[in-house]
Amino acid sequence: xxxxxxxxxxxxxxxxxxxxxxxxxxxxxxxxxxxxxxxxxxxxxxxxxxxxxxxxxxxxxxxxxxxxxxxxxxxxxxxxxxxxxxxxxxxxxxxxxxxxxxxxxxxxxxxxxxxxxxxxxxxxxxxxxxxxxxxxxxxxxxxxxxxxxxxxxxxxxxxxxxxxxxxxxxxxxxxxxxxxxxxxxxxxxxxxxxxxxxxxxxxxxxxxxxxxxxxxxxxxxxxxxxxxxxxxxxxxxxxxxxxxxxxx
Numbered sequence: 326x327x328x329x330x331x332x333x334x335x336x337x338x339x340x341x342x343x344x345x346x347x348x349x350x351x352x353x354x355x356x357x358x359x360x361x362x363x364x365x366x367x368x369x370x371x372x373x374x375x376x377x378x379x380x381x382x383x384x385x386x387x388x389x390x391x392x393x394x395x396x397x398x399x400x401x402x403x404x405x406x407x408x409x410x411x412x413x414x415x416x417x418x419x420x421x422x423x424x425x426x427x428x429x430x431x432x433x434x435x436x437x438x439x440x441x442x443x444x445x446x447x448x449x450x451x452x453x454x455x456x457x458x459x460x461x462x463x464x465x466x467x468x469x470x471x472x473x474x475x476x477x478x479x480x481x482x483x484x485x486x487x488x489x490x491x492x493x494x495x496x497x498x499x500x501x502x503x504x505x506x507x508x509x510x511x512x513x514x515x516x517x518x519x520x521x522x523x524x525x526x527x528x529x530x531x532x533x534x535x536x537x538x539x540x541x542x543x544x545x546x547x548x549x550x551x552x553x554x555x556x557x558x559x560x561x562x563x564x565x566x567x568x569x570x571x572x573x
Contacts, residue, residue, distance in 0.1 A: 353538070
């Protein structure tokens with residue numbers, strides 16, 4: 326239970342600030358006395374948080390499915406020849422700037438959430454794919470042979486042996502991908518997506534540092550909360566896996 330306490334406390338702080346940002350008005354007024362409106366009020370922070378989180382969650386779910394499936398395929402005998410191609414495709418997605426993806430996606434998909442979801446999927450593929458390959462390729466071949474010797478089919482070996490043992494490494498890749506994309510999603514506000522980047526963009530346009538700080542604080546807290554949650558999941562995974570490893 327103790328491992329879940331940090332993400333829970335961070336989540337409560339994040340939600341509390343999203344609902345009650347106006348309670349910090351004296352502080353922001355002190356930081357920027359030349360501005361009358363120091364609290365961003367065009368949209369509810371809670372709504373922006375929910376929308377921001379949903380964009381990251383959808384892109385993470387799609388990206389994880391694609392990257393894990395690609396990693397599994399490339400580590401099977403019939404997919405070995407495609408391993409360099411899979412790596413190259415994922416690397417292109419990581420090195421291609423999200424802003425450039427948006428510039429190409431907007432004419433085809435229009436303004437709003439769709440282009441930023443596409444950009445986040447492409448940008449988040451590489452860490453998950455590389456960790457999937459590392460996790461599956463790093464398994465002791467004797468473990469697979471032992472599973473086959475017990476009469477397991479290739480699908481059973483994959484689902485009951487390989488993925489559980491490689492799961493922690495794969496989860497670390499998902500953790501990196503999601504944490505990076507939480508910050509990257511903020512640029513979606515430049516093309517009409519409602520994210521926590523809204524107050525940041527508004528602050529930059531209007532010269533209001535308070536708006537920028539409010540958006541940056543919430544984005545940072547969301548990233549910390551998510552990272553802490555993944556850490557708790559990884560620790561829980563290790564605890565559940567340890568008895569089975571010990572008995573085997």
